Amino acid sequence: MLVRNSHDPERSAQTGFVSRSQAEPTEREMRLPCGLVKGHAYSVTAVRKVRLGHGLQAFFNKEKIFLLRLRNPWGKTEWKGVWSDSSEEWDRVGATERNAIGLTVKNDGEFWMAIDDWCKYFTDVDVCRLINTSLLSIQKTWHETVLFGSWTKHAEPLHNRSGGCVNNRHTFLQNPQVEQNRMYRMHKIITQKVEALTTYINTRTVFMRKTLPKGRYIIIPSTYKPDELGEFMIRIFTDVWNSCTVQDQFMGQVILTASLRDTAELQKLQLHKRGQEIAEEMPGTITLRVITSSHLTDL
Numbered sequence: 001m002l003v004r005n006s007h008d009p010e011r012s013a014q015t016g017f018v019s020r021s022q023a024e025p026t027e028r029e030m031r032l033p034c035g036l037v038k039g040h041a042y043s044v045t046a047v048r049k050v051r052l053g054h055g056l057q058a059f060f061n062k063e064k065i066f067l068l069r070l071r072n073p074w075g076k077t078e079w080k081g082v083w084s085d086s087s088e089e090w091d092r093v094g095a096t097e098r099n100a101i102g103l104t105v106k107n108d109g110e111f112w113m114a115i116d117d118w119c120k121y122f123t124d125v126d127v128c129r130l131i132n133t134s135l136l137s138i139q140k141t142w143h144e145t146v147l148f149g150s151w152t153k154h155a156e157p158l159h160n161r162s163g164g165c166v167n168n169r170h171t172f173l174q175n176p177q178v179e180q181n182r183m184y185r186m187h188k189i190i191t192q193k194v195e196a197l198t199t200y201i202n203t204r205t206v207f208m209r210k211t212l213p214k215g216r217y218i219i220i221p222s223t224y225k226p227d228e229l230g231e232f233m234i235r236i237f238t239d240v241w242n243s244c245t246v247q248d249q250f251m252g253q254v255i256l257t258a259s260l261r262d263t264a265e266l267q268k269l270q271l272h273k274r275g276q277e278i279a280e281e282m283p284g285t286i287t288l289r290v291i292t293s294s295h296l297t298d299l
């Protein structure tokens with residue numbers, strides 16, 4: 001879950017594609033007469049518009065065909081149909097064009113096929129984001145932050161870190177919290193806006209892409225049910241460098257008294273150290289608003 005705390009745009013990255021065909025459990029990894037493996041995942045490594053013809057004929061010929069290059073991760077077992085490595089269709093393509101697309105004729109698991117056949121034999125396509133984090137690149141680069149954490153259980157709610165999904169309103173914010181430039185945890189979602197949620201799914205990784213306006217945000221990793229324990233890793237990519245992304249830590253809590261005369265508007269208060277004869281300001285402020293039981297009922 002991504003909660004906006006108050007104002008970093010994310011732009012496009014390179015993409016890659018993974019194709020696969022649906023198969024019944026008993027049919028998975030079944031080799032078809034056309035050379036494809038049923039239920040198998042193939043990487044799409046290139047998409048080209050290939051010009052047909054030889055020599056000057058190819059230069060003036062407007063006839064082109066869309067081809068895709070796929071790779072079997074096994075490194076062998078290739079497509080045997082039209083535009084496969086030994087297909088006679090390649091006789092219609094000049095040597096210059098074949099060299100330009102990098103055609104190789106060997107059983108290395110990589111092959112070409114027409115887009116019509118690709119649509120016929122494959123049922124699913126997964127779009128993969130290839131994020132460039134190189135410091136020495138002329139293309140767009142991204143800044144990466146990696147954080148490790150865990151969902152742990154504690155009898156004291158302030159120390160509990162396994163609150164379950166957002167449906168568990170009383171325990172959700174007990175989950176770990178990640179934010180930039182923050183020292184204290186968030187304990188209530190009242191004025192903050194929930195920017196994005198991911199789907200809970202039984203898989204090794206969960207990915208979310210979100211374009212955000214400039215501001216402060218809290219990332220709250222959670223399991224679906226409370227008290228499910230385990231470890232996690234969060235990898236954050238941004239196109240604006242910020243080295244101050246921090247994980248939460250328990251720093252204490254603040255209890256403030258309110259009066260019926262207090263305004264319902266947002267108030268910003270300066271933090272002070274406790275127990276000092278002379279009030280010493282701390283590096284930070286707290287923004288709050290006073291709400292009544294009627295407001296809580298409405299929420």
